[in-house]
Amino acid sequence: MFKLLIAEDVKIVRETLIRSINWNGLGVDLLGAAENGQEALAWLDREEPDLLLTDIGMPGMNGLELIEAVKARKPDVRCIILSGLNEFEHARQAIKLQVLDYVQKPINPAEIEEVVSRAVEGLRKEREERRGLAAAEQAAKELLPHLSEVLSPAQWSGSLKKKKLVEQAIRYVKDEYARRDLTLSDVAASVGLSDKYLNVLFKEVTGLTINHWIIRLRMEEAGRLLKDPAIKIYEICDRIGYADQDHFRESFKKQFGLTPTEYRNKFL
Structure with a gap:
């Protein structure tokens, strides 16, 4: 009312x-x-x-x-x-x-x-537009705890329509990021856009390409799982959508500056 x-x-x-x-x-x-x-x-x-x-x-x-x-x-x-x-x-x-x-x-x-x-x-x-904007920004913050350290306010200055499309893409990735075969085309299809346009749009709004965003999300989840010593590293690799442990190790070290084993040892 x-x-x-x-x-x-x-x-x-x-x-x-x-x-x-x-x-x-x-x-x-x-x-x-x-x-x-x-x-x-x-x-x-x-x-x-x-x-x-x-x-x-x-x-x-x-x-x-x-x-x-x-x-x-x-x-x-x-x-x-x-x-x-x-x-x-x-x-x-x-x-x-x-x-x-x-x-x-x-x-x-x-x-x-x-x-x-x-x-x-x-x-x-x-x-409704204000709620949509708030939901888009909140979704990104929840999915990437350190996003605010990476993005400047100017990078979030896209139009509301663009942010809503990015929000939809974020939700899809959140649900599907553990799939090994997840591709940019899958994400683009989920919001009804071409691969190229969605990637440009996504980077304009978040400052990251979709592939980089997926990698960051996977690494954040890996970091959370590594704090539990009961979960084997190869299991974590599988849970976040990596088939190759060497590839996972390289991506993780690039993100955190430590190998998965070194990162885990910090919490033992």
């Missing part, structure tokens, strides 16, 4: 907005209806709305002044103007304030429902 606050000085309009619209059906939790701009600002000290539906022509503090004050405190609040003032200057100022929509009076509940529905859908998409 997204929270919405109304600011409207005319009582009959205020009550109509409250009663004639199925806010819950729109996915909206109506916080309340303030009688003026000052009262609306006081709401922000108690609870932060996602949406503000405000009249322009209110005494004391008009709707545009209210929006400006709200944006200064809570920049993420989306604002919708409700007004009978059909003047270009107000519309131009509203655009400068990044107002989401502009609804004319007399009020039409169906029109307001349509406008709010679009606003809610936009907010929902933004929320």
